[in-house]
Amino acid sequence: MLSQKLKGMLCRYNPWTHPRLFSLYDSSDTRRTVPASNSDTMITLSQISSVASKVLSAYVSLAALVTLLRTLAEEIIPDRLRSYIVSSLKRLFLPPSSQLTLIIDQFCGPTSNEIYQAAHIYLPTKISPSHDRIQVGKPSNQSNSTITLPKGAQVEDSFRNIRLQWKLDDDRKLFFELSFDKQFREIVLQSYLPYVIAMSKEVKEEDKEVKIYTRKYATHKTVSWDSIQLHHPATFESLAMDPDQKKAIMEDLERFTKRKELYKKIGKAWKRGYLLYGPSGTGKSSLIAAMANHLKFDIYDLEFTCIINHRHLMSILLSIPRRSIIVIEDIDRIDSGPVSPSSLLKLMDGLWSWNTANEKIWVVTTNRKDVLEAVLIRPGRLDMHIDMSYCTTMNGSKLLSSKYLDTSDHPLFKYIEALMKNKEITAAEVTGEMMKSDNVDLTIGEIVKLLKSKNDVKNEGILENSDLSKHQALEAAGIEESEQRGN
Ligand SMILES: Nc1ncnc2c1ncn2[C@@H]1O[C@H](COP(=O)(O)OP(=O)(O)OP(=O)(O)O)[C@@H](O)[C@H]1O
Known part of the structure; x- marks a missing residue:
C-alpha cells in the first residue's frame, strides 16, 4: 500500500x-x-x-558555506601555500601549462637579492599609459620623486620577441613573479635577467644625485663617511676656460670611463689622475664639481690631516666605491705627517692600486705647482696637468657675461681684453663684480676699474696698441680721464 x-x-x-x-x-x-x-x-x-x-x-x-570557507581559507592559509594548493590542483586536473613562473624574493639568504633590486628599478620604466595605479614617493633627502610599482601591479615586457609578464606580489614580504613560455627558460636565465640588472644600473646612473663625502669621525680609526648632496651647479658649459682645454678634458674623461677592457688588457689599474694648478679663484673646485656632475661620480674629500698611518689610509681607500672622484685639495699646503702626499701617490701606482682603483678618478689641486715634489708630478702619476690660470682673453668672460648679465657683447669688451693681457684677474673676481648689479654698463665699468687698479704684469704698452682708443673706452665706462691721470 x-x-x-x-x-x-x-x-x-x-x-x-x-x-x-x-x-x-x-x-x-x-x-x-x-x-x-x-x-x-x-x-x-x-x-x-x-x-x-x-x-x-x-x-x-x-553559497554562504562556500563564502565562509573561502574567507577562512584566506585568513588562515598563507598566500604562498594557497597558490601552491591551487597550482597543485590545477596540475592534477588541468593539462600541463606551457608557462614557467620564476619567484624572485627580496632576499637571497641574508643578503639582498640583486635581481629583485634590479627589477624594482627597471620595471617602473615599463609602466604604460594603460596602468591605472602607480606608486610615487619622495625621500626627504632627494630632490626628485620616484615612481614604483604598487602591490599587485602587473607589467609586460618583451625581450628578443619573448613575452614576459611581471607581477609584484606579497606574502608578508614583497616578491616578484616572472612568467614566460617554458621553452625560453635558458634565454631568460642567461640573458634576460643579466639585461634587467644592466638596465637597472643605467637607470640608477641617470637618476643619480651626485654626493660629496667627508670623513665622519676625523680622529677615529674606523672608516665612516658623511655625505650630502652636491649642490654645486658647475657644469662644463658654465665653466669659463679655454674652449680647447675644456674639450680635451671632456674627451679624456669620456675615454677613461669607456676603457675598462683596455685597462685590463694592458695591465693597468683603472684610474685616472688630474693635477689642477693655478691661483685661487680660477675655478679648480668648480672644475671638480663640473667633472662630478658630468660623469655622475660622487666626490670623496680625502682630508689628509686625519690619516693616522698607512694601514688607516688603505682602509679609507678601500671603503671608497667605484665611480668616485677622490680629491686632495691644496696638496702643497699639506705638512708631511705619518703619511705624506707623495707616499700616497706612490700607493696609487703600487700593488695596492689594483684593489683601490676601480673606475676611480683622482684630482689633486694646488696653487703652487712650482713647489711640488718632483715625485708627485712625474709623468704617469697624475695623467693630465691642467693649468687653471687668470682670464687673459674675453672668451671666458663673454661666457660669464652671457650667464650673469644676459649679454655676450659690449663696446668695452675689446678694451677689457686689452687690459687682461697685462693684468691678472681671476674668474672669481669677474663673477664677483657681475653679481653686484643688474646694470650691464655699470658692471662692465666696474670690471674696467678693477682691472685698472691692478699692477701691470709687463709694461709693453699693450693698451695703447689695442684698436679701441683709451678715451673712447673710459668714456663708455663713465671714468673721467682726470681720475685716470690721478692713478
Ligand atoms: N673658470 C670659472 N668659470 C666660471 N666660474 C668661475 C671660474 N672660476 C671661478 N669661478 C667662480 O668663482 C667661484 C670660486 O671659484 P673656485 O672655488 O672654483 O676657485 P678655486 O680655484 O678652486 O679657488 P681656491 O684655490 O681658492 O680653492 C666659483 O664658485 C665660481 O662662481
Whole structure:
C-alpha cells in the first residue's frame, strides 16, 4: 500500500514522468500535448514552487558555506601555500601549462637579492599609459620623486620577441613573479635577467644625485663617511676656460670611463689622475664639481690631516666605491705627517692600486705647482696637468657675461681684453663684480676699474696698441680721464 502511494507521489513529482513538469525540460517532447486535468495543474504548481524554494534555499546555504570557507581559507592559509594548493590542483586536473613562473624574493639568504633590486628599478620604466595605479614617493633627502610599482601591479615586457609578464606580489614580504613560455627558460636565465640588472644600473646612473663625502669621525680609526648632496651647479658649459682645454678634458674623461677592457688588457689599474694648478679663484673646485656632475661620480674629500698611518689610509681607500672622484685639495699646503702626499701617490701606482682603483678618478689641486715634489708630478702619476690660470682673453668672460648679465657683447669688451693681457684677474673676481648689479654698463665699468687698479704684469704698452682708443673706452665706462691721470 505504502509503496504504491509513494510510487504515485514520485510519479507526480518526478519531472521526467510528470506530463506538466516534463514539458519544462523537453519542450519538443510529444508528451507535452497530453491533456492535464485542472486539479492536476493546481497540485503541480504548488509543488513546483515548493521544490523551487527548497532548491533556492539549498543554493543560498551552499553559497554562504562556500563564502565562509573561502574567507577562512584566506585568513588562515598563507598566500604562498594557497597558490601552491591551487597550482597543485590545477596540475592534477588541468593539462600541463606551457608557462614557467620564476619567484624572485627580496632576499637571497641574508643578503639582498640583486635581481629583485634590479627589477624594482627597471620595471617602473615599463609602466604604460594603460596602468591605472602607480606608486610615487619622495625621500626627504632627494630632490626628485620616484615612481614604483604598487602591490599587485602587473607589467609586460618583451625581450628578443619573448613575452614576459611581471607581477609584484606579497606574502608578508614583497616578491616578484616572472612568467614566460617554458621553452625560453635558458634565454631568460642567461640573458634576460643579466639585461634587467644592466638596465637597472643605467637607470640608477641617470637618476643619480651626485654626493660629496667627508670623513665622519676625523680622529677615529674606523672608516665612516658623511655625505650630502652636491649642490654645486658647475657644469662644463658654465665653466669659463679655454674652449680647447675644456674639450680635451671632456674627451679624456669620456675615454677613461669607456676603457675598462683596455685597462685590463694592458695591465693597468683603472684610474685616472688630474693635477689642477693655478691661483685661487680660477675655478679648480668648480672644475671638480663640473667633472662630478658630468660623469655622475660622487666626490670623496680625502682630508689628509686625519690619516693616522698607512694601514688607516688603505682602509679609507678601500671603503671608497667605484665611480668616485677622490680629491686632495691644496696638496702643497699639506705638512708631511705619518703619511705624506707623495707616499700616497706612490700607493696609487703600487700593488695596492689594483684593489683601490676601480673606475676611480683622482684630482689633486694646488696653487703652487712650482713647489711640488718632483715625485708627485712625474709623468704617469697624475695623467693630465691642467693649468687653471687668470682670464687673459674675453672668451671666458663673454661666457660669464652671457650667464650673469644676459649679454655676450659690449663696446668695452675689446678694451677689457686689452687690459687682461697685462693684468691678472681671476674668474672669481669677474663673477664677483657681475653679481653686484643688474646694470650691464655699470658692471662692465666696474670690471674696467678693477682691472685698472691692478699692477701691470709687463709694461709693453699693450693698451695703447689695442684698436679701441683709451678715451673712447673710459668714456663708455663713465671714468673721467682726470681720475685716470690721478692713478
Ligand atoms: N673658470 C670659472 N668659470 C666660471 N666660474 C668661475 C671660474 N672660476 C671661478 N669661478 C667662480 O668663482 C667661484 C670660486 O671659484 P673656485 O672655488 O672654483 O676657485 P678655486 O680655484 O678652486 O679657488 P681656491 O684655490 O681658492 O680653492 C666659483 O664658485 C665660481 O662662481
